[in-house]
Amino acid sequence: MALIAPIDASFLLMETREQPMHVGGLQIFQLPDGAGPDYVGDLYRRLLTYDTLRGLYRRRPSMPSNILGDLWWKDERDKDVDLEYHVRLSALPKPGRVRELLELVSRLHGTLLDRHRPLWEFHLIEGLEDNRFATYGKVHHALVDGIRGTQESAGQYSPDPAAELPPMWAPRDKPASARTKAESSTERRAPWRAAAELVGDVAGVAPTLMKVFTDSISKDSAAVAFTAPKTMLNVSLTGARRFAAQSWPIDRIKKVAKANGATINDVVLAMCSGALRRYLVANDALPTKSLIAAVPVALPVADTSREGGNAVTMVLSRLATEIADPLERLTAIRASMLTAKESMAGRSTLQINAVGMATTIVPTGLNLIPGYVAYGRTPYNLVISNVPGPREPLYWNGARLLGWYPVSVPTEGLALNMTVLSYADNMEFGLTGCRRSVPHLQHLLDYLEDSLAELEQ
Incomplete structure (x- = not known):
């Protein structure tokens, strides 16, 4: 049994019935030319033949009903994994529009993964109009973060339409040339040098936290935990979810970024900020103070051979939702993100992780205390994540991947999550919210378009 990282x-x-802790993805495919009427059914039966699984997909908590079981992983044997439970075939009701697809994904995303089994599911979905089909997969956040989950899914796709690759749970060959420089340097590093670096990293945690604290006092652009206004989004969750998704051409976002000396991520945050401002105004709920977003940041990983786990931390950014002018709002967001990046510059992975724990992850844990969400201060308002994805069109055994939408995790006190994935020529927005607490979630898609359009003007 392997020890579970903290x-x-x-x-x-953190997982409860109201707070499922899995991440997911929705992919939409075009049926290949000449596909028969039972193409998706044949594909499903072919997937079930891949009954040898990688370790990540055989892993579950050692004692699912005991809190101490959350300390160790148990790897099931291949023969003990019920593949027909994990890999499922579904069909949409007619007329098979994207609306019916999103309703199905909303329901699937709101159900807990069974801790007596490996913590993943994969759904093959037929009946989508215009000769399309879809897949929806989910994996527990304890096994992968958003970036690692994207990499797992991407491994079963290819830019070659004729290529046939095994599904993500099946073993994959890793050529010797795939070893990274980081792995090689780790092997060459003497134990005493590694120990000395660790001591230096630990010693640098306190100065790093102090730097973040002083920046939060001295710089108006800094976002500080527990200074966020309480909004209609910062309430307790129910177990049901609602999901909405849409694509935007990345060239539109790049042009806005170039014209304003900003990054693509700055513009994505500005789009989300403008959409949130409109949404809160429409619900007569816009606070006078700026909303604050937690923005996940990938950490460098030296040991790329380690399968699964999380390698992300989070920084805080002001969203400037109190500013009406879209360009002034973008400028304020850019300044806030620069302040966050400067506080992390030159820091080790351990030190950056410590800052993320202190400023975002630990404060969020307070929301799990009964009554805190209703009466305590909000650490921040929502999570906005930008995940890098494949930049070329991909195929899955001949079927072209048309769209790839992230389905993420609202948590107690943070009823909305906005995650963006770059794929080919598009930025794919996936909005996941509590079904009761975030009414008319789909309106945010219109507001995202309005927000981008005003930035372009």
């Missing part, structure tokens, strides 16, 4: 264990400990 950050991975926290995602297991």
Whole structure:
């Protein structure tokens, strides 16, 4: 049995019926030319033949009904994994529009993964109009973060339409040339040098936290935990979810970024900020103070051979929702993100992780205390994540991947999550919210378009 890393264990400990802790993805495919009427059914039966699984997809908590079981992983044997439970075939009701697809994904995303089994599911969905089909998969956040989950899914796709690759749970060959420089340097590093670096990293945690604290006092652009206004989004969750998704051409976002000396991520945050401002105004709920977003940041990983786990931290950014002018809002967001980046510059992975734990992850844990969400201060308002994805069109055994939408995790006190994935020529927005607490979630898609359009003007 393998020990569960502390950050991975926290995602297991935080999970409740109202707060499922899995990440997912929705992919939409075009049926290949000449596909027969039972193409998706044949594909499903072919997937079930891949009954040898990688370790990540055989892993579950060692004692699902005991809190101490969240300390160790148990790897099931291949023959003990019921593949027909994990890999499922579904069909949409007619007329098979995207609306029916999103309703199905909303329901699937709101159900807990069974801790007596490996913590993943894969759904093959037929009946989508215009000769399309879809897949929806989910994996527990204790096993993968958003970036690692994207990499897992991408491994079964290819830019070659004729290529046939195994599904993500099946073993994959890793050529010797795939070893990274980081792995090689780790092997060459003497134990005493590694120990000295660790001591230096630990010693630098306190100065790093102090730097973040002084920046939060001295710089108006800094976003500080517990200074966020309480909004209609910062309430307790129910177990049901609602999901909405849409694509935007990345060239539109790049042009806005170039014209304003900003990054693509700055413009994505500005789009979300403008959409949130419109949404809150429409619900007569816009606060006078700026909303604050937690923005996940990938950490460098030296040991790329380690399968699964989380390698992300989070920084805080002001969204400037109190500013009406879209360009002034973008400028304020850019300044806030620069302040966050400067506080992390030159820091080690351990030190950056410590800052993320202190400023975002630990404060969020307070929301799990009964009554805190209703009466305590809000650490921040929502999570906005930008995940890098494949930049070329991909195929899955001949079927072209048309769209790839992230389905993420609202948490107690943070009823809305906005995650963006770059794929080919598009930025794919996936909005996941509590079904009761975020009414008319789909309106945010219109507001995202309005927000981008005003930035272009």
